[in-house]
Amino acid sequence: MSAPHPVERGDLYGLVAEFESPSVLVEAARRAREAGYRSMDAYSPFPIHELTHALELPKTKLPLLVLAGGVIGCAAALLMQWFSAVIHYPLNVAGKPLASWPSFIPITFELTILFAAFAAVFGMIGMNGLPMPYHPIFNASHFALASRDRFFLCIEAKDPLFDLERTAKFLESLGATVVSEVEE
Amino acid sequence: MTERRTGTRPSILKPGHTFASVTDKISSIVLTKKTPAFWWIGFFVSFLFWMLFLGAVCYLFARGVGIWGINVPVAWGFDIINFVWWIGIGHAGTLISAILLLLHQQWRTSINRFAEAMTLFAVAQAGMFPILHLGRPWLAYYLIPYPNTMALWPQWRSPLIWDVFAVSTYATVSLLFWYVGLIPDMATLRDRAKRKGFQILYGMIALGWRGSAMHWHRYETAYLLLAGLATPLVISVHTVVSFDFAVGIIPGWHATIFPPYFVAGAIYAGFAMVLLLAIPLRKAYGLQDFITSRHLQNMAKIMLATGLIVGYGYVIEAFMGWYSADKYEQYAIWNRMTGPYKHYYWSLILCNILSPQLLWFEKVRRSPLALWLLALVVSIGMWLERFVIIVTSLHRDFLPSSWGMYSGTIWDWSLFLGTIGFFLALVFLFIRFLPMISIFEMRSLVPEAEVAGEPAASRVVPETPS
Numbered sequence: 001m002s003a004p005h006p007v008e009r010g011d012l013y014g015l016v017a018e019f020e021s022p023s024v025l026v027e028a029a030r031r032a033r034e035a036g037y038r039s040m041d042a043y044s045p046f047p048i049h050e051l052t053h054a055l056e057l058p059k060t061k062l063p064l065l066v067l068a069g070g071v072i073g074c075a076a077a078l079l080m081q082w083f084s085a086v087i088h089y090p091l092n093v094a095g096k097p098l099a100s101w102p103s104f105i106p107i108t109f110e111l112t113i114l115f116a117a118f119a120a121v122f123g124m125i126g127m128n129g130l131p132m133p134y135h136p137i138f139n140a141s142h143f144a145l146a147s148r149d150r151f152f153l154c155i156e157a158k159d160p161l162f163d164l165e166r167t168a169k170f171l172e173s174l175g176a177t178v179v180s181e182v183e184e
Numbered sequence: 185m186t187e188r189r190t191g192t193r194p195s196i197l198k199p200g201h202t203f204a205s206v207t208d209k210i211s212s213i214v215l216t217k218k219t220p221a222f223w224w225i226g227f228f229v230s231f232l233f234w235m236l237f238l239g240a241v242c243y244l245f246a247r248g249v250g251i252w253g254i255n256v257p258v259a260w261g262f263d264i265i266n267f268v269w270w271i272g273i274g275h276a277g278t279l280i281s282a283i284l285l286l287l288h289q290q291w292r293t294s295i296n297r298f299a300e301a302m303t304l305f306a307v308a309q310a311g312m313f314p315i316l317h318l319g320r321p322w323l324a325y326y327l328i329p330y331p332n333t334m335a336l337w338p339q340w341r342s343p344l345i346w347d348v349f350a351v352s353t354y355a356t357v358s359l360l361f362w363y364v365g366l367i368p369d370m371a372t373l374r375d376r377a378k379r380k381g382f383q384i385l386y387g388m389i390a391l392g393w394r395g396s397a398m399h400w401h402r403y404e405t406a407y408l409l410l411a412g413l414a415t416p417l418v419i420s421v422h423t424v425v426s427f428d429f430a431v432g433i434i435p436g437w438h439a440t441i442f443p444p445y446f447v448a449g450a451i452y453a454g455f456a457m458v459l460l461l462a463i464p465l466r467k468a469y470g471l472q473d474f475i476t477s478r479h480l481q482n483m484a485k486i487m488l489a490t491g492l493i494v495g496y497g498y499v500i501e502a503f504m505g506w507y508s509a510d511k512y513e514q515y516a517i518w519n520r521m522t523g524p525y526k527h528y529y530w531s532l533i534l535c536n537i538l539s540p541q542l543l544w545f546e547k548v549r550r551s552p553l554a555l556w557l558l559a560l561v562v563s564i565g566m567w568l569e570r571f572v573i574i575v576t577s578l579h580r581d582f583l584p585s586s587w588g589m590y591s592g593t594i595w596d597w598s599l600f601l602g603t604i605g606f607f608l609a610l611v612f613l614f615i616r617f618l619p620m621i622s623i624f625e626m627r628s629l630v631p632e633a634e635v636a637g638e639p640a641a642s643r644v645v646p647e648t649p650s
């Protein structure tokens with residue numbers, strides 16, 4: 001409990017535990033989940049695949065969004081080329097068909113990829129709620145090391161099982177080097 | 185993947201590194217207050233050439249394309265040669281980032297960041313040439329389909345308009361891919377930077393990244409999907425570039441071998457450029473622990489393999505010229521080998537086919553100096569290849585009465601050398617202000633990143649959520 005002064009319950013974001021290795025963090029996350037905690041998040045300096053399972057995170061809908069982006073790009077490209085070549089400015093070149101779709105394929109392909117890539121990048125950023133310049137977790141002590149070599153597990157105060165004393169003891173029992181309170 | 189790290193093969197990360205040491209080593213290159221002397225010298229020289237480029241562009245805008253050596257019949261000269269050369273170089277970055285990621289090649293981790301940066305800068309150089317050669321470059325926006333009072337639309341049946349879409353899509357997707365890779369590292373620099381200005385700057389680029397587990401999960405999904413999208417894209421770009429030639433009826437261009445042979449040539453040239461940059465950089469910044477001899481050897485092997493495909497392309501090109509029984513095609517090939525540009529052709533064979541055969545020898549692959557020199561030779565060879573394809577095909581086509589000769593003027597050379605300076609200046613700025621190696625991916629190569637008691641899973645490439 002390294003918080004300099006106790007804070008009011010309303011101002012508390014949660015309790016954050018600091019770990020020294022990914023293995024301890026994954027084990028801690030699994031045990032916290034088993035103990036019934038649900039409102040929690042883990043922070044690590046690199047993606048830890050096992051953490052996704054330990055926290056039982058929901059599968060992301062991002063692939064569907066990317067598929068939608070690709071389909072929209074494909075349809076938009078075909079429609080644009082067909083509309084301009086057949087409706088808006090029909091030009092008879094050597095009696096060839098106006099809707100000469102094989103020559104529309106390269107641009108259709110490129111725009112499919114472009115729209116899908118936009119969906120992947122901006123979908124990921126948007127679903128993650130970024131850009132988010134302020135987040136309470138940044139108040140945690142040593143949190144700057146979350147982008148270097150420390151691993152954090154935060155149990156949020158809004159969790160129904162959350163109790164300042166009991167949760168802190170529980171986190172310490174998981175092998176945390178430091179457990180501290182984080183203000184909202 | 186674990187056995188790769190601990191097995192008998194030379195490691196891709198020197199043993200003894202920790203999360204902290206990897207982070208500090210790479211971020212200190214950017215965050216140090218002291219800029220090394222070689223950086224200033226290198227940047228200054230590049231900057232001079234960059235200014236030469238700007239001067240050449242100003243004079244071009246004032247006088248028009250008549251200052252170049254182009255003429256009729258050779259209406260495509262250095263502008264298109266340089267365009268194809270640069271766009272080819274710009275293929276290695278995405279190949280390393282996307283294709284090697286999908287193929288679970290973990291060694292890509294320490295070279296992908298600067299290869300991607302190099303890709304972006306090379307594509308930027310490439311993208312300028314078609315606009316500069318328009319004659320009326322201020323009307324370049326006509327290439328973009330937009331509603332206008334003239335009711336004009338681009339000609340969808342032309343490979344040249346396909347090229348506009350291919351190159352601009354490639355540039356955009358490469359930029360997105362590069363930026364997504366940078367976000368977690370920007371968070372690292374934000375947290376490590378001592379000076380307020382840099383904290384704010386890197387903080388803004390990092391978008392408030394905090395390394396949350398759910399964020400990483402979506403991040404990896406997005407990264408993998410981007411890799412999957414970029415893989416066919418990178419193949420398509422040089423294919424479309426080759427259509428600029430192959431769809432035409434000029435003898436020597438009208439060949440179905442062009443798309444695969446152009447793509448192989450692009451990868452070949454791209455890896456040569458990665459080696460040209462990586463070898464001095466790892467030496468100058470002491471990054472031998474991260475960019476190990478194994479990385480250089482792997483790149484050398486890819487160069488050898490793609491070089492052989494390019495060699496096959498040359499053989500098939502010559503064979504099809506003869507086998508077509510078309511006297512114009514036959515003459516185009518014969519003229520390449522024995523005509524007025526034969527020195528270019530045979531230098532090209534020497535640079536691209538013969539000298540890379542040295543890469544069969546392990547001793548050569550283990551010597552950074554030999555690799556660097558070979559990469560330089562290949563880069564020159566690839567430029568010669570484009571010169572031979574473009575100039576020798578155009579200068580003597582169907583009617584002897586319309587034959588001509590071509591050579592670049594001082595302005596052609598100024599623009600070409602100028603773009604090399606521009607490119608290198610951007611590379612110098614990149615290595616000073618952004619981490620040239622992906623820090624978070626290097627952390628996941630540290631042995632402790634392996635979660636104990638779990639089935640080994642590759643952390644660089646997660647399973648896709650189905």
